[in-house]
Amino acid sequence: MTVDHEQLSQLLKVYFIMGSPNCLQKPEEVLKEAIAGGITLFQFREKGTGALKGTEKAELGKKLLAICRENQIPFIVNDDIDLALQLDADGVHIGQEDEPVEIVRKKIGNKILGVSAHSIEEAQAAIESGADYLGLGPIYPTKTKQDTRAVQGLSLIKDLRENGITIPFIGIGGINASNARQVVKAGADGVSVITAISHAASVSEAVNELKKQVLL
Ligand SMILES: Cc1ncc(COP(=O)(O)OP(=O)(O)O)c(N)n1
Ligand SMILES: Cc1nc(C(=O)O)sc1CCOP(=O)(O)O
C-alpha cells in the first residue's frame, strides 16, 4: 500500500490501537463498533497481561484484518513484522526498542511504516531510515503501557513542527475527547487511542466524539 503524506495525514486522524487485553468485550465487536464510529486507521497490538501468543494471536489478527478489509480501514501490526508479512497487513509500527527501522523497511517494502520517537534526534533518524509516520508519546499519563518514556506534554509535538519536521505524526498516551483537540492544535495530524475507545460505554460514540475534536 503506497500512501503520500496527505493521505497518511487523513488516515492518522483517529488511529485506534487494540488487542485482546484492552477489551471489555470480544475484540471483533469492539473493532466493528469503532469502525462504525469512524476510526480512520487500526493497529493490532496484542501485548500486555494475558496477551495471546502464536497461533491464537495470528488467528485473532486474521479476524480483525478481515473486518478492516470489509470496511476499507488500513490494518497495521505492532512490533511483529513476521505476522504483518504473514497476514499481508498494510503496515507495521515499531518503537526504539524494536528492530532497526532500515531493516524493517527492507523487510516490508512499500507497506506503511510507523516509528515511535521521543526527541527531535530520534524523529530525524527515523525519517532518514524510512519511516512514513511517527508516534510521539506519552503525551499524557497512561496506565496502558508500563514501560513508557517520561510524559511529554505538548512540547515535543510543537518542537518537531518548529524544527521543520513535516512528516505526518500522531500523539499517543492518555488521549481522550477532552484533550484530543489540543494535541492536534499543537501540530499533530491526529491521535492514537486505546482505552478511551476500547473501555468506553459506547465505543462508537467515543470515536465519534474524538473525531469531532480532531477535525478542526
Ligand atoms: C501509533 C503508535 N505510536 C507509538 C506506539 C508505541 O510503540 P513502542 O514504543 O514500540 O511500544 P509498544 O506499543 O510496542 O509497547 C505505538 N504502538 N503506536
Ligand atoms: C501503546 C502506547 N505507546 C505509548 C508511547 O508513549 O509510546 S503510550 C501507549 C499507550 C496508549 O494507551 P492509552 O490510549 O490507553 O493511554
Ligand SMILES: [Mg+2]
Ligand atoms: Mg514496539
